[in-house]
Amino acid sequence: MKKILYGLYIIIIIGIIICIFNSGIFSSENAKAVAAGEKVYQKQCLICHGDNGKGEGKNAGVAINNQQYLNSVSDKDIYNSVKFGREGTGMPSYGPRLTEKELNNVVAYIRNWQSKEIEFEVPKTIAGNPINGEKLYNLYCINCHGEAGAGKLKMGTALSNPQYLKYTTDKQIWIGTAYGRDDTRMAASLKGLDGVRQLKEKEISDIVSYIRSLEGK
Incomplete structure (x- = not known):
């Protein structure tokens, strides 16, 4: 009897998870994060990285909207770049300026530029002279x-x-x-x-x- 109840419990849990995914809750939340991140980007990043992230801003900024970059970095990598910046360059640390939610939202906005998956062929061990x-x-x-x-x-x-x-x-x-x-x-x-x-x-x-x-x- 216990095994039957346990099996039913597992089926119910799986059903709930499937319903949540099918409901579009996650995609809706991501869309909200992207929209909020765009506002942060326009206020804080556009002047250097440009309206389209191609590095075409008024001030010096690298291009972050290209598929090679987006396919080689994780969300955590983008987060670290924004939060900690680059000391001695035009890229300041935004950790003291933005909340955690704002940082994650701008990451979502930048990630939204990724339009394809690229498989890079890289040596297993990178050791050189x-x-x-x-x-x-x-x-x-x-x-x-x-x-x-x-x-x-x-x-x-x-x-x-x-x-x-x-x-x-x-x-x-x-x-x-x-x-x-x-x-x-x-x-x-x-x-x-x-x-x-x-x-x-x-x-x-x-x-x-x-x-x-x-x-x-």
Whole structure:
């Protein structure tokens, strides 16, 4: 008898869960978060990242509305970028300015730009030679990202920034280098893709290892 009651209880719980999903409650809540996040974005982010998130704002701001970026970061990654900012750059920390709800809403708004799923081919282990990576960096990356990853205004991200290195994984740096970002200065670098640079996987790993070596410097 107990087993029958337990089975009925499980069926009822499953039925309730299915009803909740089918009711559209979650999609409705997400739509509200996106709408609220758009208001926060327009007030706080538009001036740098632009109306469409393409980095076309009046002030310097990177393009965050492209499928390579959106497919390589989690909601938590976007949240950290907004909350903690980038010390010494035009990207301030919004943690003291926005509530947790506002932070999560602007994340929902940015995530809403993602229109497709991309499967990146990335080495299981990203371990390279930072010395060779520095040579490659100075050959291919320094013009936009500056000496030792210092960054250049309206040109390239500050790769040696402590917040960037803390909240960006080697895999994400590898993807950004290999696959680039559509409609930005950052073209693909992986051999076989359309970019001018045709780097091997190992060479990209060397560059990532060099960038990681800048941490704490």
